[in-house]
Structures are given as structure tokens and as C-alpha cells.
């Protein structure tokens with residue numbers, strides 16, 4: 641099968657990547673739905689009896705910003721210390737060997753950018769923890785999270801210090817990521833909408849090209865549904881799914897590689 645996969649890679653003119661949390665698992669970032677992922681029994685939150693929705697809701701942020709910021713700051717520390725694994729580098733090198741490429745990801749960890757994928761080729765569907773916005777928001781603006789230091793009391797998972805504030809109005813800021821309970825008013829979606837337009841233009845431009853689609857570490861059903869819609873838009877596409885938990889199905893237009901992401905890209909390119 642590896643030979644067929646290599647043939648598909650060699651023959652492709654352009655590459656489209658759909659990446660979920662499994663993409664960063666080899667950079668030691670937990671996937672949300674792991675047994676000890678944020679969605680389930682994440683050790684730091686297990687005894688607090690808080691579920692993920694309460695950690696990540698807009699309402700929760702307004703009611704208890706120190707608790708919400710405990711989570712954001714913890715996540716930001718994990719993400720800003722994470723190093724993109726070798727698979728990111730191999731994938732970028734492969735992309736650069738083709739006519740064009742584009743990445744769509746639900747990940748908010750910013751590792752694609754850190755690995756060198758440029759913004760113009762990247763759509764971070766849920767936003768990025770590396771950007772902040774005002775929680776009201778007073779302006780439809782974002783700014784870089786860079787240099788953020790917020791101490792956390794790990795027994796309560798609450799932020800200890802003064803929280804990062806909006807430089808414009810002085811109200812508490814928040815990451816520019818899409819949260820539970822967010823509306824078009826509360827979430828500054830303009831950045832993401834700009835990238836969504838780049839993706840639409842990209843699809844239009846490459847509609848008739850020989851396209852190779854990588855579905856990498858996607859556990860979320862929603863993203864899989866979007867992906868199967870996008871597949872209809874291309875006339876000549878092949879899909880390679882990389883996921884240690886996927887079934888080993890294969891047809892002429894689809895290959896499922898049941899392996900870790902890093903190992904897969906090291907084997908492929």
C-alpha cells in the first residue's frame with residue numbers, strides 16, 4: 641500500500657491539508673478526546689469537577705474570568721512551549737515541492753505557523769490562542785498574545801495575577817478562539833473570515849488540478865463532514881487519512897494510514 645501512497649504523492653500537483661488535534665499529539669499536546677484530554681479527565685481539572693464546556697464558555701469567562709484565564713494561561717504555556725515535530729517539517733517540504741498548498745485546521749495551538757507555514761496558506765477555523773481580543777469586545781480587533789505571563793494557582797486552576805486587559809477600554813481580554821456560547825458579536829471573527837476567503841479563492845484556483853488531500857489527526861465529526869463536501873468540489877482528488885485510530889479501508893481514491901502523524905510523514909517524504 642505504501643507504494644500506492646507514494647505514487648499518489650508523486651503525481652499530485654497541489655496539496656490540501658485538513659488537520660485536527662492528532663496533528664500535534666507527537667509534539668506532546670494532548671488531543672481533546674483522549675482519556676486524559678481536556679474534554680475528558682484532564683488531570684488538573686479532574687478533582688475540580690469542571691467540565692470542558694465550563695472552562696471554555698463565553699458566559700463562564702464573563703462570570704469568572706480568573707477561572708477562565710487559568711485555563712487559557714495553562715493552555716497558552718503548553719502551546720507556546722511546544723515544538724512542531726518532524727512531521728510538520730516534512731509536510732512543509734512536501735508542500736513546497738508542489739505548485740500550491742493550503743492548510744485548514746481546527747487547532748488553536750499555532751504550531752503550523754511556528755513550523756513555517758505562512759498565514760496566506762492557512763485557515764485556523766477556530767482561531768488561535770496566539771491572538772487576543774477584548775471580551776466585550778469594544779473594537780473588532782485582535783493583537784498578539786506574545787509575552788503573556790499569568791500565574792496560576794494549580795489547586796483551583798484560577799489565575800492569580802491581574803488579568804490581561806484590553807489596551808483600548810481596560811476590560812478583561814480573552815483569546816481570539818471560538819468559545820461555547822460565542823456569538824458573531826462576542827467573537828472577533830474577522831481574522832478567521834479573511835482566511836476563509838483565502839481558502840475559497842484557493843479552491844477556485846485549483847479546482848481542476850490533481851489534488852492530494854491529507855486528513856490528519858481529525859477526530860471531530862464536524863470537520864470530517866466539511867471535508868467530504870470539499871472533496872465533491874474537486875474533479876481529481878485523492879485522500880490520504882493519517883490517524884492511529886482509523887480503520888484500514890482503501891479504495892482507489894482513498895488510503896488510510898493507521899499510524900502516528902510524525903512517523904507517517906517521515907515515512908512519506
Ligand SMILES: [Zn+2]
Nearest residue numbers: 774778806809
Ligand atoms: Zn476593549
